[in-house]
Amino acid sequence: MIKSQQGNQVADYSKLMKRQSPESSATIKKQIHKRFQNRQTIRELYQQKAWKTLVKVGSQTKGLYEEYDTIKVQGQVLSVGDSVLINSGDQHDEDYVGTLKQIISIKEPTTAKLICLCRIQWYMRKSEIIKSKPKCSEWISEQELFITNHQEYILAQSIISSCKILSCSEYQELDEIESTIYFNRLEWDLQKKQFGNMDSVQQFCFCFQPVNPDRQYIQCDSCKNWYHFECVGIKNGKYNQKEFHCRKCQ
Numbered sequence: 001m002i003k004s005q006q007g008n009q010v011a012d013y014s015k016l017m018k019r020q021s022p023e024s025s026a027t028i029k030k031q032i033h034k035r036f037q038n039r040q041t042i043r044e045l046y047q048q049k050a051w052k053t054l055v056k057v058g059s060q061t062k063g064l065y066e067e068y069d070t071i072k073v074q075g076q077v078l079s080v081g082d083s084v085l086i087n088s089g090d091q092h093d094e095d096y097v098g099t100l101k102q103i104i105s106i107k108e109p110t111t112a113k114l115i116c117l118c119r120i121q122w123y124m125r126k127s128e129i130i131k132s133k134p135k136c137s138e139w140i141s142e143q144e145l146f147i148t149n150h151q152e153y154i155l156a157q158s159i160i161s162s163c164k165i166l167s168c169s170e171y172q173e174l175d176e177i178e179s180t181i182y183f184n185r186l187e188w189d190l191q192k193k194q195f196g197n198m199d200s201v202q203q204f205c206f207c208f209q210p211v212n213p214d215r216q217y218i219q220c221d222s223c224k225n226w227y228h229f230e231c232v233g234i235k236n237g238k239y240n241q242k243e244f245h246c247r248k249c250q
């Protein structure tokens, strides 16, 4: 026993601790220390916008971390699996596009404010792809997206709205084009900067390119192949003859 300043007897914790096995006391100390550290770090990580580390630390801290199936953004209920438009900041004029993979909230311990984060799988747009593949500009549609294997956490508040991503054939069947309807047929490898599954896409015309739904095509009445207006010399976007036969079939 040791004496407190007031002269009262107080328990000697160093002796009490010794009664437990040394391993378990060390573990408890470690856990308390870790929890305290995590609470400190959450604020710092939030300020640093280090979302990935924040999720890691948050998920290890009891009572501060939760996952959800849906989230309400700008009055719209979004679910895991939905495609979304994301604010790209001031330096880009196009919104980013991705698929919602995970919805997480982490309570910031000092203010008790909820930090809401979403894990997003990214799509690339034409403007990004043609930086490394300028020749592909001819066949890539303005509404075409390229799926990547890159996932990242973002603040839920940077989500603008949901959007639709169709297959190429579904997109071609649309009667009207809308700015929030996209299509995807190809993968984009961000590391190698090349398409992942180009073999799966059919090529058309004498120029041998994947179909671009933004351009006009005519079908040959003999071979049934499709050709760009420009590649078979059709001008002004009009063809008045009843039948068309390509130069191979004439």
Ligand SMILES: [Zn+2]
Binding pocket: 204, 205, 206, 207, 208, 227, 228, 231
């Ligand atoms: Zn062509």
Ligand SMILES: [Zn+2]
Binding pocket: 220, 221, 222, 223, 224, 225, 245, 246, 247, 248, 249
């Ligand atoms: Zn033909």
